[in-house]
Amino acid sequence: MASKRKYxxxxxxxxxxxxxxxxxxxxxxxxxxxLVWLPAISTVLLSFTNWDGIGPLSxxxxxxxxxxxxIATIYPPFWPAIQxxxxxxxxxxxxxxxxxxxxAVLVDRGVAGTRFYQxxxxxxxxxxxxxxxxxxxxxxxxxxGLLNAITGxxxxxxxxxxxxxxxxxxxxxxRHAGYIMLLYLAGLKGVDPSLREAAKIDGASETTTFFxxxxxxxxxxxxxxxxxxxIESLRAFDIVWVINKGRNGLELISALVTQNVVGEASRIGFxxxxxxxxxxxxxxxxxxxxxxxxxxD
Amino acid sequence: xxxxxxxxxxxxAPREGGPSSGRRWLLPVMLTLISLIWLFPLLLxxxxxxxxxxxxxxxxxxxxxxxxxxxxxxxxxxxDFGLHFMNSVIITVPAVILTLFLSCCxxxxxxxxxxxxxxxxxxxxxxxxxxxxxxLLIPVYRMFRAIEVPLWVSDSGTLLNSFVGxxxxxxxxxxxxxxxVLSNYMKALPxxxxxxxxxxxxxxxxxxxxxxxxxxxxxxxxxxxxQVTWIYNEFFWATVLLQQGDKFPVTSSINNLRGQFFTDNNxxxxxxxxxxVPTLVIFFVLQRHxxxxxxxxxxxx
Numbered sequence: 001m002a003s004k005r006k007y008x009x010x011x012x013x014x015x016x017x018x019x020x021x022x023x024x025x026x027x028x029x030x031x032x033x034x035l036v037w038l039p040a041i042s043t044v045l046l047s048f049t050n051w052d053g054i055g056p057l058s059x060x061x062x063x064x065x066x067x068x069x070x071i072a073t074i075y076p077p078f079w080p081a082i083q084x085x086x087x088x089x090x091x092x093x094x095x096x097x098x099x100x101x102x103x104a105v106l107v108d109r110g111v112a113g114t115r116f117y118q119x120x121x122x123x124x125x126x127x128x129x130x131x132x133x134x135x136x137x138x139x140x141x142x143x144x145g146l147l148n149a150i151t152g153x154x155x156x157x158x159x160x161x162x163x164x165x166x167x168x169x170x171x172x173x174x175r176h177a178g179y180i181m182l183l184y185l186a187g188l189k190g191v192d193p194s195l196r197e198a199a200k201i202d203g204a205s206e207t208t209t210f211f212x213x214x215x216x217x218x219x220x221x222x223x224x225x226x227x228x229x230x231i232e233s234l235r236a237f238d239i240v241w242v243i244n245k246g247r248n249g250l251e252l253i254s255a256l257v258t259q260n261v262v263g264e265a266s267r268i269g270f271x272x273x274x275x276x277x278x279x280x281x282x283x284x285x286x287x288x289x290x291x292x293x294x295x296x297d
Numbered sequence: 298x299x300x301x302x303x304x305x306x307x308x309x310a311p312r313e314g315g316p317s318s319g320r321r322w323l324l325p326v327m328l329t330l331i332s333l334i335w336l337f338p339l340l341l342x343x344x345x346x347x348x349x350x351x352x353x354x355x356x357x358x359x360x361x362x363x364x365x366x367x368x369x370x371x372x373x374x375x376x377d378f379g380l381h382f383m384n385s386v387i388i389t390v391p392a393v394i395l396t397l398f399l400s401c402c403x404x405x406x407x408x409x410x411x412x413x414x415x416x417x418x419x420x421x422x423x424x425x426x427x428x429x430x431x432x433l434l435i436p437v438y439r440m441f442r443a444i445e446v447p448l449w450v451s452d453s454g455t456l457l458n459s460f461v462g463x464x465x466x467x468x469x470x471x472x473x474x475x476x477x478v479l480s481n482y483m484k485a486l487p488x489x490x491x492x493x494x495x496x497x498x499x500x501x502x503x504x505x506x507x508x509x510x511x512x513x514x515x516x517x518x519x520x521x522x523x524q525v526t527w528i529y530n531e532f533f534w535a536t537v538l539l540q541q542g543d544k545f546p547v548t549s550s551i552n553n554l555r556g557q558f559f560t561d562n563n564x565x566x567x568x569x570x571x572x573x574v575p576t577l578v579i580f581f582v583l584q585r586h587x588x589x590x591x592x593x594x595x596x597x598x
Binding site for chain 2: 182
């Protein structure tokens, strides 16, 4: 080609074009810096201070790791919250995610009515977890709930700290499994059919083919599903907040952070330390996720 | 290869059963069962939303009859849904439009110009999308409380308790995902288009509005559907940043509904259906876009 590729490189732009390009990047960047990155850094910094949120910023004193020590030793809801987040993760990871994968494999076989099956299973995905908590009241409510009506029991499924976490997890899994199914359906569609054919010719059974051939090929999806599951269990908030603001058996780190900021007793430094713990865990996941996402390019 | 796929796919189902093809009925039965279990909570809400409280209180929920529309009128009035739906619209519409526009801008620059740091730029936006919002709450909350805005922007006088603040936060969290999906889409556009545009002397603005955006319509449509659903469903920020109940969008208004409706599960059912209707309508009418958007983002990142 004789003509020069004029459009290559920003240097070829007119002054006006440069301004436009600059604005196109700078405006969104500023919003994200202001409302995400700046707060993220501030959270970490504030976690080493004793600010009560009332005095002026100049009154902030550094207290080192005091907030973290307090959290671990004299803040009763902390360890239950950690435990609940881990249970949440385990439930999604060991039950909801495999269930979603199973649904995807079954739906992917393409028997008649696939569209109906697929739609029914991922219908909950379009609902917010707050609404899901609300809807499941119909099943879990003590006096009018379906579950007690059938079993004749008197358990307050949302109120009893011995069972409410599990009750909530069933509702959350209801949504999560649909989401995972959707991801794996996309993954399964991307698997080269000739791989299955080859495995079949070699005499491999359906199960062997799936675990030895199809599953490994879907590696990118697998990792994304794992990361999504981790992030979802770390972020879990809406459903417990709707039920009882994350108390009495439903403590989660996200709810504790919120209680410490919005509640009457606003303990900024302390809440920030809790938030920093969340940030720390999530940043590991974010790095993994970004590496996969960027490798696709 | 695709030819082979097309030919083998329909044949696969009958072969599934293998030697013992007597089990062929198993799969549809299983799937039907799973589907019904999955639909059950929603069907329960739908059926009970039409039933009279006095009737179900007397006969229990495992009964049939007592149908009425009263729950809807009562739930609508008690939940003040007219107001909350309006709030949802005020928040969702500008947030989605601005998010998509700014995402298109970032994606365009990243895809169109080979900046050395364009990957880093995307990473910067995408990471922001993945951080747990609760971890950023404290500084955002304090900043919003400190930033004063004119009363015509918000009657609270600060960004806290204002729709503008909430729209900004929603944008900040959604731009990353949209920009990432869009830039992947835009990178697939043939560069020759821009070449001829540049030769014709088209400015960057014209290239953006007249070449890139029209060609990205499918991706933008998919993302718009997804974003409307997500921002309508957004619960956390609206709950903490809007403190007056009368400013809550529908999803956050559930906070107050539980207290109001707890004596009458049929009201809960009607309320649930009312809240779910917009997303369900979007889902059924634009299902293709919804699934496309979700998997577009997932498989590409």
